[in-house]
Amino acid sequence: MKDILRIETVSEHDAFYHKENLHPLVSIMDFDGRVPEVYASKMNFGFYIVYLKEVICGDMKYGRHTYDYQDRTLVFVAAGQVINVDINTDYKPQGYALLFHPDLIRGTSLGRHIDDYTFFSYQSNEALHLSEKERKIVLDCFDKISYELEHGVDKHSKKLIVDNIELFLNYCVRFYDRQFITRNDLNSDILVQFEKLLNDYYQSDKPQTIGLPSVNYCALQFHLSTNYFGDLIRKETGKTALEYIQLKMIALAKQKILDNKKTINEIAYELGFKYPAHFTRAFKKSTGVTPIEYRSQN
Structure with missing residues (x-):
């Protein structure tokens, strides 16, 4: 052979x-x-x-x-x-x-x-x-x-x-x-595990050591190909896996921004952004306001 x-x-x-x-x-x-x-x-x-x-x-x-x-x-x-x-x-x-x-x-x-x-x-x-x-x-x-x-x-x-x-x-x-x-039951279980995976990721030091969680990284954790995982998440949620990850990151960012003890730059690094400007751009694209504006409004 x-x-x-x-x-x-x-x-x-x-x-x-x-x-x-x-x-x-x-x-x-x-x-x-x-x-x-x-x-x-x-x-x-x-x-x-x-x-x-x-x-x-x-x-x-x-x-x-x-x-x-x-x-x-x-x-x-x-x-x-x-x-x-x-x-x-x-x-x-x-x-x-x-x-x-x-x-x-x-x-x-x-x-x-x-x-x-x-x-x-x-x-x-x-x-x-x-x-x-x-x-x-x-x-x-x-x-x-x-x-x-x-x-x-x-x-x-x-x-x-x-x-x-x-x-x-x-x-x-x-x-x-x-x-x-x-296979809806199996897919729903993966969605629940996906949510847990993202929560655990942001409660660890991985954002600082690895960066933002990628679709490929998440798919690997479930022993799935990137495309299959992405299609599965889209079928279950109506959103792409990347959109789901970004929404999770933005929701966590909003919580952190309301903590006035941390600067916007510190929050950006905690979330896995290498450059704070990239965080500001992503946050404004999702919410319509900058992190500083969101903090002042709330």
């Missing part, structure tokens, strides 16, 4: 699995027990991949955690990201994959908005679990793309292929919204 394997193109990936390549920039892979040339403990791709795993087939670490694939699971891998694989060499993979190169979508609506599909930066333990009906919709999208690939390329092919990829990704947005709702 190689330590790391880099596959730059869709064509290389098809060849890796002994599959005929129908288009250099996009492919639908039906694994159907296909065994690759060689397994690698780490894999890095130059294109986007969406895996639809149908059976338990091994462990993949995408980020910091291992996820045991179950049936009807979608995992998204962005171009350039590394996945760590721990798979028995005698297993026969089952399932499907959509592969598309950034060059395919460059200059298209999907290319301009690909970063909006934040689940490409989720970890494997944040995978999308599908119902049977959702699985059929996914396979229908894959079938339409396969149809275009199998019937030759003409002037309509690229638009139809890209449009179907975008349609598929938009369905995934809906499915993830459903998953956030069905």
Whole structure:
């Protein structure tokens, strides 16, 4: 087993699995027990991949955690990201994959908005679990793309292929919204822990030693990717995680400002600001008044 394997193109990936390549920039892979040339403990791709795993087939670490694939699971891998694989060499993979190169979508609506599909930066333990009906919709999208690939390329092919990829990704947005709702109890618990995390943070010396709490720092405490954590908080509160952190900081700042024993500069440093001017700017942006004006008014 190689330590790391880099596959730059869709064509290389098809060849890796002994599959005929129908288009250099996009492919639908039906694994159907296909065994690759060689397994690698780490894999890095130059294109986007969406895996639809149908059976338990091994462990993949995408980020910091291992996820045991179950049936009807979608995992998204962005171009350039590394996945760590721990798979028995005698297993026969089952399932499907959509592969598309950034060059395919460059200059298209999907290319301009690909970063909006934040689940490409989720970890494997944040995978999308599908119902049977959702699985059929996914396979229908894959079938339409396969149809275009199998019937030759003409002037309509690229638009139809890209449009179907975008349609598929938009369905995934809906499915993830459903998953956030069905896991509401778990998400609410994380929100409560998030509030506690911020309280504990500001009761420690971390603001002075680390600075303002970042979204990435908070996500790490819950062993979540930054994007998944941010999407979860937005679904639960209607605010981004950064906005939530800033509102917490402003509420604490208001309490401190009313303590006339401390200067505005001291309060800024206590909250984690390196420069008091940055604190004044952030406070005024949120409240409409400067910290000094807020103190005099109250």
